[in-house]
Amino acid sequence: MTDPREFSEERTDSTAHPGRQPQLPPFPPGYDPNLPPLQPNSPYPPLPQPSRPRPEMSSHVVRPPKRPPRSGWRKAVYVGSGKLINPGESPAERRQRELVARVNQPLRGCFRIAMMSLKGGVGKTTITTTLGATFASLRGDRVIAVDANPDRGTLSQKIPIETTATVRHLLRDADKITRYSDVRAYTSQGESRLEILASEQDPAVSEAFSETDYLRVVSLLEHYYNIVLTDCGTGLMHSAMKGVLDSADALVVVSTGSVDGATSASATIDWLEAHGYGDLVKRSIVAINSVRPKAGSVDLDKLAAHFGARARSVCRIPFDPHLEEGAEIELERLQPATRLALLELAAAMADAFPLKG
Template sequence: MSDQPRSDELGSDQPGRGADARHGRDDDAPPAWLSDLPSTDERPRHSADPAETTQLPRYPSEAFRDEQRFSEGPPPAQWTDPTPPTGFPAVGQYSTPPGQQAGHQQGPPPGQPWPPAPSGAYPPGAVLPPPYRPDVPQTPYPDLATHALLKPVKPAPTSGWRRWLYVLSGKTINVGESPKDAHRRNLVAHVNHPLQGCYKIAVLSLKGGVGKTTITATLGATLASIRGDRVVAVDANPDRGTLSQKVALETPATVRDLLHDADNIERYSDVRRYTSQGPSRLEVLASESDPAVSEAFSSQDYARTLEVLERFYSLVLTDCGTGLMHSAMSAVLSSADTLIVVSSGSVDGARSASATLDWLDAHGHEDLVRNSVCVVNAVRPRSGKVDMQKVVDHFSRRCRAVRLVPFDPHLEEGAEISLDRLQPSTRDALIELAAVVADGFPSEFRPR
């Protein structure tokens, strides 16, 4: 007997031999499971147009065959085609909606929850739900404001025994400011609130000698010294006004000169040549004082003057004449944002101020009357036997606010006004008056 092995005893690793050969199976033939795949001719070809190209998913069997070839049998179970998740069509059944690019699937309708993620992968091109994020309370970043980084410091006292104690201790003992100083500081902050545009204030009275020009100058000086922006007072008195005498005269120019050169004024330095400025930074535009000039200051002149000034100044105060029927008064009232009606502490002064309000009501200026401020100015050391409380009650029912300005020897002089020479009570009264005026600023810029 021959020692050569028979062909049926050969191992199955020899091609064309053994059991596979007896059953007619060829190792070079593709496995039977590959016949289920679509042929090359049946697969869609890529178009030259990128918009018409549909990217098909790569079958897991193809990826696996590239890595390793099996001699027989189907591929392992983990490489079978994935089963489409519930609620999604099978691969090959997707249709591109009109107007939508291929390969992009829309999410659920608005307001509908995302479907739960299945165990298998989402179909290619489907919009995935947002990733899960646990509900973690948001912690804000640390505040970098000054009050959060630095310890609060008491304001230094400015008057009284608190000030002396603070100075004598070498500024080491600070018991804080007094309630009066705190109130004053709040008023200053109120007056110093930002203002956009130009705010126009008209100061008027039917009776002369009540301190109308003095109130115009002192109020303007207080506003200019606290706010720091440009404040100008215009003398619109047609009968030789004296407003320019309340500050040191720097130029002989008047409002007539300004009107003559109005077309050439383009910068603040141009208009500054026609005004005089006091220590408080208040500027005054003088009226015409030449007796040879007979031309009246008309409404057109005032409107043209205001058109120039409101381009360079934040506050414009107008010192009106004693009469309400002169030519410029109609333009003053039509352009004013608020009125200040000045009265003295006497009976005839209060009656004249009340008559001024009556005239304004009768000529269609009810809004100005309701928004006006009445100033009772003490032109003498004592008001005699007049009940000032009843005077205040009368005007408080007709005006927005009423303020009292006490008698001051420095104002009685009638010369240039210096705020440093005023008595403390007068300074406080003027600051309160300025705060009341600031309270009438437009609502979007009014202090809260």
């Protein structure tokens, strides 16, 4: 039998050797003895921790599922194979989906857009209607266009008329309006859900539509609508224009692809910058509207580059036979290229929405 006393010299506790400190085992790999201990009584410092948590592996190795195609040969293959073969979206479909997502950006409060042009016949009212209809058809909130043209505006002719009430009637009854349904009695609504508040058709009466009147209308509408577009007249000096510009969050200057249309649009920007609206110009979009089937000898690329150096963005709207009619506008009757151009215009405008928060 082994005598336990043979091992008495190998004991390391303080009972065997009262005058000697116990020896600690060596540091394990990965420890730095210069680091402070995790706890005062801990014999070892903590292992170094990663600077940030590592992402889940699944977010890197799992591919997102392909979205099914919605048109063209891709859809034919997808449907013909019983949805077993999915070629995915085409670049055009992906582009359209991205534009729709931009149009649907969250919007806090009310966003006011002024539509301007010094020259008549450039399609300003048409662009107002189609831009508003694009917003209204894609977003879930309320969109309204206000006719602020003192010279018998034609905005109300772009959608089916549901009421003969005008902006003047709304001002007269403003104190009685307490809910959205009250305002709705003064507006007409198209299939896109865009509402229009018509101007007074008597030029003698509409000339009295002042800056104060316009600001009262906007302050009322902003309680019930998220986007308010104002179709301005061609004159920059009429009484309501200062109120329109002072309250606008963004601006659309409408031009044509002709020399005189572009000159008028440039003159509009010059006037705005000269009268203290330089910041508004920086937030503006120039819409080059093709009112004729052919552009003629004007280089539209150079024209777009000219306005691109002065405005935040430039959008080109192609000629469309349905818009040339000058009658009620239905988005479904527009050509695909026109729908895409309007979607790009709406997306560019939505990029200026104030950040949510």
